[in-house]
Amino acid sequence: MMRKLLPVLLACTLVLGVATPVAAASGAANTVSTPVAFTVDTDGWYAANNTTTVSSGNDSAANQTIRVTVGQQLTTIVSQTDSEVRTEMEESAFEVRVASGRDADRAVVIADRAEELEARAEEILDSYEEATEAYESGELTRSEYAQRIATLNARSGHLLRSVEQLKTRSKNVSNESLSTAGFDDVQLQTIDDELDTVTGSGTEALLKHFTGLATGTIEIETTQGVSISVESEGGETSREIERERDNDTTFSINESAALDMARNELRSPSNGSWSLLEGNDHDNSGYYEFEFELTGGNFTGDAEVRVDGSSGTVFRLESEVKSPDFEGPEAEHEDGRDEADEENEADEEDQEKSEDSDDGFGIDDDDDDDGFGVGDEDDDDGFGVGDDDDDGFGVGDEDDDDGFGIDDEDDDDGFGVGSIEDRFGSKWPYKQTLERPIWV
Incomplete structure (x- = not known):
């Protein structure tokens, strides 16, 4: 979720630092097809890559250019994110309710959720019809109408995700309980069918353009139903008629x-x-x-x-x-996110290995059990430096019992240098200073 919110925060920063110019106007409805260039009033990637030409059967003024600021795309991103957050919260609450209780209780929860989703679908369809009527009457400009449809596409996608979740959960409840609660899976199929209007390839292409994930040409006609045609860079096209x-x-x-x-x-x-x-x-x-x-x-x-x-x-x-062959901004963003995820996972793995490594090749492992690490505290085989181990190969071991370590305090075999309680082996005639042994 935080990754998805980052574009919003970045866009907010841009909006605060960039003055928003006034958009150009609309006119009376007619059937003239007029190109309208979409550009962004800022430097950098958007100015170079995010130009969308919109042709339509509305607006009488010819060759009008509407300069769309970062704020317009920000509005779409914010709406999309708001819908996603709302969906995730509702789905989490639903999961909690449906996870407990008797079969009959869960059936009631599922039936209630189905009614909520039906009402949400009706709201989306009403918004679509209202936007189309407003556009045909000249109350909405071309860009405003296209942006409305793009936003409705995002909301519809989130709604259909909730429908799939509900279908999955309903399979875990008996048909008898569902029928008693008033649930019918035909309700969910009806939602799928009704949302075809705002979930097709044309509306999906609009959403990509209004969130900066694609660039190209958009044509909208409403003389005989609603027709959306989107051509992106590289020759990719999406077309939809309703x-x-x-x-x-x-x-x-x-x-x-x-x-x-x-x-x-x-x-x-x-x-x-x-x-x-x-x-x-x-x-x-x-x-x-x-x-x-x-x-x-x-x-x-x-x-x-x-x-x-x-x-x-x-x-x-x-x-x-x-x-x-063509990969647009969307693919680049996905690749960037994938690379970042891989780097983060690699860093986490390295961190875990360095903290609790059991093979001893790490440095400063606290609980290394084979002693190849440097600075291991509890190394049991003595190859580490500064170990408290029992075989005496370490340097500076305190409790080394075989005497191969240097400066062992309790070395019992006498092979160590400077062992205080050396009881076995040759008696070396020296006394120890901090720097080196001195022969007596």
Whole structure:
């Protein structure tokens, strides 16, 4: 958690030291596609690498440039971190409640948690609809709308993590108890489905751009539903479309015609072609679903397209194309964190070895048992210096019993130099001073 908060603290420092310029304005809604360059009013990495061009069907003024300060990205990071902290606190509290009590009690806790997550999902969807309406009416600028969606993507990701936690815990409670408590796992699947709007590849790409982990071009259109297209450095692209469906769940077009409509909407990329992997018709919901894979090039990619069975409308599209070579700022940050973690682990291991080493090769080991260390206090084999050992090979041993040590006080075999109570071996005719022995 502290590592994740560090970017926030650093960004706060930058904001305090950098004057924030006033952002440029918005206008009435129309269908003109106008590029808007996103830059950051500061020197260094952001100024050189974090320029995002946003094109949209909103705002009437042509070629307007909105200069986004570090503060705008800071706002997104703070919102993301706040959501994560809140999620972790709630998950910890839930774990405490569900870990104790009878099966029926745990079922009630799970059912209550499911209702909380449902309410959270509804809040996110309401916020998405409100932001879209505000953008279409001109109340929000392009950058504000894109930033709102990016923040909702972060919140949705944390919510889905809680859903997975709840699914796991519900498996440890009997179905009878869960049913009595009013829990149905269909609730959790409904949350997954409803959050598709703000958890696709397009909204994920927006979050990366608004947290400084990617750079490139963003296109947003709302003339026929919401369409988000993000192209990052290296040719990587993410695209997402969300449109309204009719209420008719019957099929009036066949699967072949639906597939043609899906291909037309998907568009052929310049670095390959889309190959169909699987096609399914959802009878109960009245739509076709097609999954594609990018082939014929060195890029990789996948796509999913849903076509309404009665109207033939492509109401859901999600595609992502990745470069095999390009690594953006996000990968660099991950590599840096991995290297730092490895260095910290190595330092901790070295510290542990030096404190309690049992093989004796360390220096100043306190409890070294083989005596190769220097300065061991309780070395039992006598190879250390200054040991209180019993075999006499150490220098300055106090209780050495075999006499090979120098200046042993209680040496019993007489081979030591300066032994006070030497009772065995030759009687050396000398007396000892602090510096050297003197013959008598």
